[in-house]
Structure formats: C-alpha cells, structure tokens
Amino acid sequence: MDRSRKAAFMPECDALGVAYTVPHSRCAWQAPTAQSWAITLARNETMSLAYWCILIAGVLPVLTVSLAKWGVRDYDNAAPRAWMDKLSGHRRRADYAHRNHFEAFPFFAAAVLVAEQLHGAQAAINALALAFIVIRIVYTVLYLRNLPTLRSGAWLLGYLCVLALFGVAAVA
Numbered sequence: 609m610d611r612s613r614k615a616a617f618m619p620e621c622d623a624l625g626v627a628y629t630v631p632h633s634r635c636a637w638q639a640p641t642a643q644s645w646a647i648t649l650a651r652n653e654t655m656s657l658a659y660w661c662i663l664i665a666g667v668l669p670v671l672t673v674s675l676a677k678w679g680v681r682d683y684d685n686a687a688p689r690a691w692m693d694k695l696s697g698h699r700r701r702a703d704y705a706h707r708n709h710f711e712a713f714p715f716f717a718a719a720v721l722v723a724e725q726l727h728g729a730q731a732a733i734n735a736l737a738l739a740f741i742v743i744r745i746v747y748t749v750l751y752l753r754n755l756p757t758l759r760s761g762a763w764l765l766g767y768l769c770v771l772a773l774f775g776v777a778a779v780a
Contacts, residue, residue, distance in 0.1 A: 736772050
C-alpha cells in the first residue's frame with residue numbers, strides 16, 4: 609500500500625479528541641485513546657466561555673424553581689405539577705420563570721453550537737452567550753419582582769442575542 613493511501617486509514621481526531629478512521633468514505637468510530645487525548649491537549653483545546661454558558665443556561669431552570677420550593681413544608685413530590693399550580697405570588701412567578709428558561713434553552717444552545725461549529729468569531733460568540741446569561745438572570749429578577757414590561761424587554765434582548773449568534777454563524 610502506498611504512503612498516501614495508508615495515511616487515509618490512519619486514525620484522526622475530531623475537536624473532542626475522539627479518534628476515528630475513514631476507510632472507503634465510511635466513518636468508523638473508535639473509542640478515544642490516550643493518543644487522541646494527548647493530541648487534543650497538545651492543541652490546547654478547552655471549552656469556550658460560550659460552552660460554559662450553555663451549561664449555566666441548563667442549570668438556570670433548576671435554580672429558579674428552587675426559589676418556588678424553598679422553605680415550603682407542604683411540597684408534594686408525588687404530584688409536583690399539581691402542587692406548583694396552587695402557588696401564588698413570587699413562588700408562582702418563579703415557577704413561570706423556570707418554565708420559560710426551559711423554553712429558551714434549546715434555541716440558545718443550538719445557536720451557540722452552530723456558531724462554534726461554523727467557526728464564527730469566538731470573541732463575538734462568547735460575548736453574546738455571556739450577555740444572554742446575564743440577561744436571563746435579570747429576566748428572572750424582574751419576573752420575581754412582578755415587573756412584566758421590563759421583564760418582556762429583557763426577554764427580547766435575550767432573544768436578540770440568540771439571533772445575533774446565528775448571525776455570527778452566517779457570516780463565518
């Protein structure tokens with residue numbers, strides 16, 4: 609087998625350090641090896657700030673719903689949704705904010721992943737992802753304080769951050 613053909617069968621690494629081969633145009637996955645991880649570390653590849661923001665956005669709903677449940681003795685873990693429907697005041701608003709965080713998460717995560725995958729400007733991706741997180745925290749505070757007009761403005765700003773992430777991907 610000549611050298612160029614042999615090279616086509618040698619393992620390569622993707623961005624996560626997962627080794628793979630591509631014989632005859634078919635991808636055969638292999639478990640990560642010590643060599644693949646060493647290559648990843650040598651490239652100094654780490655999670656970007658935007659990826660950390662995806663993690664934070666995934667945790668926000670849990671933190672927000674804990675505000676609804678904190679300190680309540682009659683919480684019904686057997687029927688949590690029915691119990692949540694009986695809440696009022698700031699606890700009810702915390703539940704609503706928690707639900708909205710779940711609704712916003714997929715669009716945000718997809719935007720970050722697409723922008724990263726298409727190698728958009730990393731500084732812009734990081735800034736927009738961090739802005740989204742800060743805005744979502746402000747959104748939660750405004751929701752808890754029952755300030756619906758300001759809350760809607762914060763929601764819109766967060767949504768615009770997500771659209772801008774797709775814009776960064778589009779011009780990459």
